[in-house]
Amino acid sequence: MQELMYSAGGVALFGVGLYGLIVAGHIIRKLIAVNISGIGVFMFLLATASHVELTDPVPHAMVLTGIVVAVAGTALCLWLVLQIHAVDVASKELPK
């Protein structure tokens, strides 16, 4: 029962994240929405781990890898946002 609740929660978080990604206007908000989706997926995986009698280590390994990827992806996106900002600031300072 508890496991089912966590699974449903994970899927719900995934949906909330997707919705946020589509409706959010600001790029940082979109990025946070993607991260929420990711956490939803990880939650679902964790619930899967307790699906069997003994706790299954494979989903844990998958979540760990997933977290690493999510951190790397978020960092890359934030770097891109900073670069775009830097280009915009530089182009404003130049006399037209």
Place this chain on the structure above:
Amino acid sequence: MSVLIVGLPLLAAIVCMLVRKKLWLSVTSVSSSLLLVLMVGSLLLNVDPAVSPAVYPMSGWGAPLGIELSVDGLSLIMLFVTSLVVLLLSVYSTYYFNVSEQHIRFWPLWWFLIAGLNVAFIARDAFNIYVALEMIGLAAVALVAVAKKRAALVAALRYAMVGLVGSLCYLLGIALLYRLYGTLDLSMLANLAEPSLSTSVALCLISLGLLLKTALFPFHFWLPPAHASAPAPVSAALSALVVKASFYLLLRFWLEVLAPSVSAGAANVVGVLGACAIIWGSLCAYRATRLKLVVAYSTVAQLGYLFLVFPIALAGDPELGFRSGAVAAVAYFVIAHALAKSAMFLAAGNILASTGNDDIRQFSGFASRQPIAVFTIAIAGISLIGLPPSGGFIAKWLLLTAAVESQQWWWLVVMLVGGLLTALYLFRILGIAFEQNQPLAKGSNFLVLPKPMVFCGLALALLAIAGGFNAEWVIQLIDQDMSSLHGMGVAS
């Protein structure tokens, strides 16, 4: 050997991160890509139909516990095309980047991208495929942004978001599969999976993720800006290889791993979306004013053809001949498009690099100033339109035949209209290029490009034509795959 196919690009990436001299970066990369071609070539020559697919358990641990790699005909074709395109693009890239900072950033990412592609082609583990997708996605995004132009940065950001969402959908899908069947190994999944609502949901999620990454209409919105604003060799690799990797995985899941769960309705939906992609992509390509944007929209259109394989191959009994015919056709499409499209992007990149802009309306009389670039576009265009003798012609012919054999003539109409539209947007470019009336505008000076840059594009275009003469070989490889898939032994 198959471990080396992944190991070599990873090693090259690490070496490229350590050496920071342009010369050494170039030497490492060109020699590694040459080695990769030789390795895949030797695998291809020594392919043994009796042990296809050849399975390699990593460090001796077999399927349920360890991770396996496997090489069959289709993955060999993908690997070979990838290594061939990578070799020519690597040579091109050593001349393309003229700022040493860009060289330092480009090469490690380039090799990570190739490592990711190779993993995707030979992985037998669903989670391994997720890691490969992320490697490809992150490296591709960073490569688009390598030149730090504003348009490229914005396109890269959008591409990154779509990529992340796509892989999350895929991850949720395989999480569901793992919960249902307790395994991630593709062969075991293929044996265990039964059609059920949960399996269909998992298949939907996996397909949605992969379709986002393959940019099937209407998910193509991120592709044209990203492919058009990236540096030329990156655009070429993205259009030729990266979108094909996710398509290849989709093909594996639909025709092999979860084949019993795929309904005819789903196949038709994807086929119709493919048809929309052909028409819409071609129309957008016709209306685009920048050369690289035309080529990028042309990728959207050409990707549409690939998806016609699903309704054609999944109609009727899997043991009928036209299924393997349809898969052979799609493999041929992948080969022909990879070669022709990378040639076209390199030619467009050369024009952009030598004149500083790629606005089509200023192309008047271009054929006399950059004859080889225009010639490359024309030759690659022959294959894209599907005129004989070219790889594109064989691909279209095989797909047409399979469509007729499966009694679905309406896909024929789509293919023929698509071919005409392709001719329309390509002849528009060539027509302007061959105009004679305009004298050279004053002050417009042309940068003379190094010879290898010019000839890499031409070589790829000529390979696309040469692809028209090797049909037997591809068909045979695919036939072996399909017959081993359906347990019929090796068909003679």
